[in-house]
Amino acid sequence: MSIAYLAPPESEAELMRRAQQIAGKTFAEVASERQIKAPANLQRNKGWVGNLIELALGAQAGSKAEQDFAPLGIELKTIPINAQGQPLETTFVCVAPLTGNIGVTWQYSHVRQKLAKVLWIPVEGERHIPLAERRIGAPLLWQPSEEEDQQLQADWEELMEMIALGRVEAITARQGEYLQIRPKAANNRALTEAIGPSGERILTLPRGFYLKKRFTAPLLAQHFG
DNA sequence: GCATGATCATTT
DNA sequence: AAATGATCATGC
Numbered sequence: 001m002s003i004a005y006l007a008p009p010e011s012e013a014e015l016m017r018r019a020q021q022i023a024g025k026t027f028a029e030v031a032s033e034r035q036i037k038a039p040a041n042l043q044r045n046k047g048w049v050g051n052l053i054e055l056a057l058g059a060q061a062g063s064k065a066e067q068d069f070a071p072l073g074i075e076l077k078t079i080p081i082n083a084q085g086q087p088l089e090t091t092f093v094c095v096a097p098l099t100g101n102i103g104v105t106w107q108y109s110h111v112r113q114k115l116a117k118v119l120w121i122p123v124e125g126e127r128h129i130p131l132a133e134r135r136i137g138a139p140l141l142w143q144p145s146e147e148e149d150q151q152l153q154a155d156w157e158e159l160m161e162m163i164a165l166g167r168v169e170a171i172t173a174r175q176g177e178y179l180q181i182r183p184k185a186a187n188n189r190a191l192t193e194a195i196g197p198s199g200e201r202i203l204t205l206p207r208g209f210y211l212k213k214r215f216t217a218p219l220l221a222q223h224f225g
Numbered sequence: 226g227c228a229t230g231a232t233c234a235t236t237t
Numbered sequence: 238a239a240a241t242g243a244t245c246a247t248g249c
């Protein structure tokens with residue numbers, strides 16, 4: 001009854017072969033190969049699809065503060081799409097650092113490192129499709145273009161400046177053309193340290209950086225459009 | 226609490 | 238309908 005783990009891919013080519021081999025399969029098929037079962041829905045298993053794809057490709061499941069395929073320098077992201085291939089959800093990137101941001105620049109930011117090279121796995125996400133019957137799409141290995149990098153940098157700098165100036169609680173998800181900041185927490189009692197309006201220590205909800213759909217939609221469309 | 230994996234569900 | 242703000246599970 002234990003999970004059938006797969007050894008990590010030894011090259012980018014091997015990773016891509018694996019990704020192409022699961023393309024077109026249903027979640028149930030891939031889950032069966034890994035000796036696991038699909039839950040009825042994602043309500044209490046929000047990360048289930050992401051974990052399934054990790055297992056199917058041989059990523060280390062679980063918590064590590066590095067890329068999924070660190071030796072290959074590749075981050076794995078599943079992205080739920082509709083029948084037209086458009087994203088159904090924003091994409092979580094990383095937690096937003098609320099303290100200790102003196103002298104931090106875009107070039108060495110966590111956001112930029114995470115997005116340096118991403119293997120996107122589109123997956124059917126429409127809720128009318130039973131979870132087990134949803135299919136995996138064709139993989140896309142992506143690196144940000146100069147233009148995309150600059151788009152993200154502009155949003156990042158605006159948002160990080162607000163955090164540094166003690167205005168984290170004034171940040172709304174409406175800000176940022178392509179990159180936004182929203183809560184990222186277990187619940188509303190989870191608090192973390194931040195800088196307040198007068199430079200004082202405050203406790204606030206942890207926040208995360210997310211890619212808006214208007215960033216990921218064209219990215220997917222260029223490849224599959 | 227923080228980092229991993231995200232989607233849910235209420236509001237607009 | 239779509240986006241924002243809130244939340245769910247798991248392992249340290």
